[in-house]
Amino acid sequence: MKFDTPAGQNSIDRMRIVGRPFRRVDGVRKVTGTAPYAYERHDAVTDPAYGWIVGATIARGRVTRIDAAAVRAAPGVLAVLTTLEHDAAPPGFRTTLHLFGGAEVRHYHQAVALVVAKTFEEARAAAHLVRIDYDAEPVRCDLAAEAHKAVPVADRDSPDYPEVDRIGDFAAALAAAPVTLDETYTTPDQTHGMMEPHATTAAWHDGQLTIWTSAQVVSWHRNSLAQALGIAREDVRLEAPFIGGGFGSKLIMRSDALLAALGARAVGRPCKVALQRPLIANNGTRRAGTIQRIRLGATHDGRLTAIGHHSVNGNLPGAYTEAAIAPTRLIYGAPNRELSMTLAALDLAEGNDMRAPGEAPGLMALEIAMDEMAEKLGIDPVALRIRNDTQVDPRKPQRRFSERHLIECLTVGAERFGWARRHPVPGSMRDDHWLLGMGMAAGFRQNLLMPSGARVRLEQDGRLSVETDMTDIGTGSYTILAQTAAEMMGLPVDAVTVRLGDSAYPEAAGSGGQFGANNAMSGLYAACTTLRASVAARLGFNAEDVEFAGGMVKAGSRSVPLRDAVEAGPLTAEDRITYGDLDKDFVQATFAAQFAEVAVNRFTGEMRIRRMLAVIDAGRVLNPLTARSQVIGAMTMGVGAALMEALAVDKRHGFFINHDLGGYEVPVHADIPHLDVVFLDHPDPVSSPMKAKGIGEIGLCGAAAAVANAVYNATGIRVRDYPITLDKLLDRLPRAA
């Protein structure tokens, strides 16, 4: 099914099942431990060997010698694979890094050996015996120090934009503006911190490989692994039915998958490899830190006349840039603009995708700048954003937003949050020893369209099965797929069985970039549409005017049980959604208004979130329960970004020292009060037949800045260097005692 004209009225619009708050269909399995993750596939693999990854202890240079004799002699050891005995594996999809092989070391904890033993404990113990010599080179790992060497760079994911994206005459407009702002903001390196580590169980059989792994997009992993192993993709079967979180870290294949496959081949039996938690921060990918300079010019009445956003980023040579300027292209109107990025070489773990790449760190900066501008202008921060709304792409004014209700997000949010009670003068609101502040920010995130396929099968017992290599990374894919199929076929949700994450199934969009739900549902919509036509044909209906409801197929006065269509045998249909070029005529995006109330202890600077609200405009909400979970999870991540999350670089050795979940702090339950979420109801017919848009990332966009602005409103202390930890407030808090 090619989607190239806006959707008209269709079966999803009935919203009998889609749009309702169904609980997760996989919920019982999750809470009873019967939804096994990749490392726990005891049902599929018996008696596996266990691999333990040895990470490099230099950040840059060469491995000159690996002495593994003592390892090989250790109890239980079956094999040792060293990087010097393997050719460098070609980089996979969306990465420039080779995961194993060759002497070159490009980042700390790069995999340089795999110890395979009969038990996990034996592999771990033996790995301590390996002796590795390096020829180390000086490391580049301090972004601020390397920034002057950064070179202009294009946006990997938006290659149509020039390296310096100019509209109008930015310099002249800024010089002429009666009110201006020129500030620099920094965001730190972050790690994803998902609960399930990267993990793989691999088994070979007659030259064919099966891997059970933790992958957000099955086809990307499968292709990358086949390429790394030098085998055909058809010889790799990949299963990823359950995934314990990813946040972008599992979009690209990591060394666990390659090494499990190599380890299994080396020992002639299945092999399990997990990236040990302390390895993930330096061996895996990170959200790369940024230094962002924002310049704004405005008229006295608060109309932006100039927007400048320059972001400096650091990454491994050849790797991509965190597109922090991405939201600035489209969130506010202003006739004069200059947006650009530069990239410096750093020898740290590869910067790559993490939830809302580009938008999340970009808005952390831009939305503080807007708060600062509002104060300079003496205009309410909500009003300033409303005043600068745009309904068109500032670069191509004929290109309108398909649906854009940011103003409604802002007004609904301000009303519901009690924004009018905020005192605009910082430090004015108190509760005993706590300084209280309210802050807000706007959120923006693009809606991405990806082809996606599915197969449906109506069984003779009347049940419907759905098969697609779509993944559920904890988001609720199983549930909304079941709802969508049930809606389309007029069946109850519990008559639908959903099977996911298997490369034997039709290729789907996968989970990432908040593109999973809308695209995967649309692929399923296409398959169900095909199945409906087959049903109609079997039952002698004209496919155009048939309604599927209550287990019946109806047209006019004729009504036939759906099961009658499969009396002669099951019916199978497979289809996929592809997209025309509606996005050339329309910008598709999601919007948020984020509000936060924060208390800051006037003695210690400790910060506590009191409440938060997000008002979300993201098209049709397919399931308000799972959608809400996505948004509150993202808001929680925003709190982490605002107040605590930062990978700490040891600049001498070139690695992140806080490389576990004790050292890298993310919010815990005690940090997060009740979070309020409101969804606006604006289905987007330009997006897809589902009229839905992404929901997994918009909740993060703007959340951190809302918290930062609340801290400012509480204290009058403007911190432009994330995270806002209490040590950055102490010397400017009111006198103690």
Added chain:
Amino acid sequence: MRPFTYERAASTAAAVAAVAARPGARFIAGGTNLLDLMKVQIETPAHLVDIRHLPLRGIEDTPDGGLRIGALATNTEVASHPRVKRDYGVLARAIVAGATGQLRNKATTAGNLLQRNRCPYFYETTLPCNKRQPGSGCAALGGVTRSLAVVGTSPHCIAQNPGDMAVALRILDATVETVRPDGSPRTIAIGDVHLLPGDNPEIEHPLAPGELITAVTLPRPPGGTHHYHKVRDRASYAFAIVSVAAVLQKDGTGRVAFGSVAPRPWRVEAAEALLPHGPAAVVTTAFQGATPTAENAFKIPLAARTLALVLAEARA
């Protein structure tokens, strides 16, 4: 983790004898710290003597009105004990400010007291650390030091004692009862349990190999109001950046100790005497001679501000 042998001790005397007899043997009770360290081979005991089931778990009144806490009483048991809650509130508050419910259910009083430090470089086993490998150097110096100690350190180690419970015990003037390998008991004042690093950071306490803590005894309750304020970057499940334990009397006097600022709970009696003069006076004296890094110098003003908060709360 290296292979090790294991035995369950039949009695306290047998436990002490078993550890004393074998170099590299260790006691294990809750295991919440030891097992983690064994997995990364920072601890490599050849033999473990399990003491969990020994009769050292009771919490009893002492004849002089104090309280004797068995070495194996769990953090949860101590924090929820009626007399601890009533008479030694600072201890209950300090304990529940630490770790998580699950860990407090496993962790024992003696084990918690001797938990090892949380310097990130202590765990980075490929880099030098004078605690792990005496004489190898200190990788923390010049590295990431925000969480580390600012006072009581040496040029060989700036690791902080990260505990909460121990800070409360310090101001309660607890004494630690042990039994030595020869069977003789001794008592150690709480202020002598944690040693400063000096030239030998690897020596962290005065206990001889095989010497076992059997109880921690609290003297008569100190009265006053009890406070424990733990400052950290998130609201739970984190070690302190700075903590303040205080017992304050109506006349403005009291006791105070600081946590996570030094290699041991940091109580300076001469500083404490200045409580009537306010937090700045106390902290100036308590942190005399401090040698913070650029990254952790904020701990000293933070200590003063946290003490000011505690004093303000006491007045309220």
